Amino acid sequence: MKTFEEKWTAWVDGQLAGRELAEFEDSLPDKAAAEAEKADAMKLRQLLKQELGARTLENEDFFSYQLRQMIAQESSDLARDRRVKSGTWWTIPRLLWTSTASLAVFLLCTMLVMRDRHPAEESQYLTQILNARVDPVVSPNATVSIFEVKQDRVTVLWTEGLQSLPADYAAK
Amino acid sequence: MQTEATPAQADVSELDLVRRCQAGDTEAFDELVTRYRTRVFSMIYNMVHSEQDAWDLAQDSFFKAWKSIQRFRGQSSFYTWIYRIVMNVTIDWLRKKHVKGGGTEFDDAIQLKHVDPASKTVPKTEALPFEMMQRGEIRARIEKAIAQLSPEHRAVILMKEIEGMQYNEIAEALGCSIGTVMSRLFYARKKLQNLLRDVYENI
Numbered sequence: 596m597k598t599f600e601e602k603w604t605a606w607v608d609g610q611l612a613g614r615e616l617a618e619f620e621d622s623l624p625d626k627a628a629a630e631a632e633k634a635d636a637m638k639l640r641q642l643l644k645q646e647l648g649a650r651t652l653e654n655e656d657f658f659s660y661q662l663r664q665m666i667a668q669e670s671s672d673l674a675r676d677r678r679v680k681s682g683t684w685w686t687i688p689r690l691l692w693t694s695t696a697s698l699a700v701f702l703l704c705t706m707l708v709m710r711d712r713h714p715a716e717e718s719q720y721l722t723q724i725l726n727a728r729v730d731p732v733v734s735p736n737a738t739v740s741i742f743e744v745k746q747d748r749v750t751v752l753w754t755e756g757l758q759s760l761p762a763d764y765a766a767k
Numbered sequence: 768m769q770t771e772a773t774p775a776q777a778d779v780s781e782l783d784l785v786r787r788c789q790a791g792d793t794e795a796f797d798e799l800v801t802r803y804r805t806r807v808f809s810m811i812y813n814m815v816h817s818e819q820d821a822w823d824l825a826q827d828s829f830f831k832a833w834k835s836i837q838r839f840r841g842q843s844s845f846y847t848w849i850y851r852i853v854m855n856v857t858i859d860w861l862r863k864k865h866v867k868g869g870g871t872e873f874d875d876a877i878q879l880k881h882v883d884p885a886s887k888t889v890p891k892t893e894a895l896p897f898e899m900m901q902r903g904e905i906r907a908r909i910e911k912a913i914a915q916l917s918p919e920h921r922a923v924i925l926m927k928e929i930e931g932m933q934y935n936e937i938a939e940a941l942g943c944s945i946g947t948v949m950s951r952l953f954y955a956r957k958k959l960q961n962l963l964r965d966v967y968e969n970i
Contacts, residue, residue: 600953
């Protein structure tokens with residue numbers, strides 16, 4: 596269902612025909628005034644066409660030249676962006692991948708180091724050495740020195756003046 | 768000076784030109800620009816009433832058309848399609864500039880600036896100074912009247928009365944219904960008739 600405005604516009608533009616035209620014209624309260632309005636609309640169209648329709652674009656060629664420059668600039672920018680995008684190794688996925696791998700390596704190294712901080716129990720030989728006592732009666736001038744380098748996991752037992760080795764001192 | 772192609776010439780290879788543009792052929796786009804630049808510029812000028820702004824907006828419109836040419840499906844003519852871009856760009860610009868239909872933009876200074884007695888509507892060799900002045904005044908009156916319309920009403924009346932576009936083409940260009948176009952046309956005409964009656968009655 597067309598509104599009055601739509602019908603009026605169609606009527607002014609000669610777009611109404613047949614029954615629709617007859618019905619619209621019958622519905623007009625003052626047909627003469629409506630015809631005058633229509634004639635006014637035609638004059639307005641004529642005026643607008645006459646005064647506004649003839650404007651030309653000065654420097655047409657420069658207009659096109661400037662536009663070509665803009666397009667060329669945009670194309671080269673796009674090409675450069677594409678090159679930069681494909682040329683750099685540090686894309687976001689790669690950065691993420693590298694970060695994850697680095698973190699994994701770090702955690703692995705940390706675990707190994709931490710495990711070394713808690714060495715296994717002392718060996719039975721070291722226990723035997725540390726618990727050994729020299730019998731002062733058998734070897735009155737005996738001296739026993741122990742040198743230990745923990746980071747190298749080495750212990751040296753240095754004895755002097757022993758007459759004989761204690762029976763329980765032999766390594767089993 | 769290159770002139771625009773007639774509609775018949777335009778129809779022959781327009782789609783072909785568009786296809787070439789879509790393949791990245793800038794020369795084909797240049798051809799399309801040559802065909803439509805004056806009409807586009809003229810349309811925008813009648814909306815914004817400033818040569819420089821019209822120039823910039825026309826360039827912006829064509830540049831946007833180039834960037835989005837891949838989206839042109841050929842369901843309408845290239846002209847209607849580019850008009851849609853032109854209208855979006857221009858109406859957007861007008862809204863941003865807060866140029867509203869209250870007639871406030873036209874103080875005396877602006878009005879004088881817009882009077883262009885030497886514009887090409889008057890052949891310089893034939894027109895007398897008085898006639899040129901008169902034409903300039905008439906033109907200024909028309910521009911002032913059009914400036915009192917909202918951007919959407921301006922667009923509709925100019926596309927219909929100057930460009931001679933059909934309702935459906937205008938609707939497509941503005942992204943609205945045909946009924947809305949007709950309704951806007953009704954009010955735009957009424958307003959201009961009231962504002963310019965003395966002008967067209969005395970010509």
